[in-house]
Amino acid sequence: MNVLNFLLQNQGTQWLDYLLIISIVVAIFAFMFSNRGVRKAGYLGKPPEIHTELMCIECGFKEIRKFREGDYIGKTTDEKCKKCGAPVHINLIYTLFSPMEEKNQ
Numbered sequence: 001m002n003v004l005n006f007l008l009q010n011q012g013t014q015w016l017d018y019l020l021i022i023s024i025v026v027a028i029f030a031f032m033f034s035n036r037g038v039r040k041a042g043y044l045g046k047p048p049e050i051h052t053e054l055m056c057i058e059c060g061f062k063e064i065r066k067f068r069e070g071d072y073i074g075k076t077t078d079e080k081c082k083k084c085g086a087p088v089h090i091n092l093i094y095t096l097f098s099p100m101e102e103k104n105q
């Protein structure tokens, strides 16, 4: 009987140890997942890259560059056409989304 009591007591403490380990593991996982959530929110909150499409008034040559503050469709910029040197105007302003990248995250 003493041996049985000893075994039961021992199992009892082992169970407590497991409980402690499990709660630590759960805490680590919770921490990891909360970190992931923050990172994901940060990724989603990141402003998408905006592009501006410039079109030459004379020859219609198109050039794409990054959006700059003050850009609007129809604006004639200070830039010159790389083909003929004529002034260019903003033809299009757009953003690029890649749904594949979002799925992988």
Ligand SMILES: [Zn+2]
Pocket (backbone or CB within 6 Å): 056, 057, 058, 059, 060, 061, 081, 082, 083, 084, 085, 086
């Ligand atoms: Zn041109």
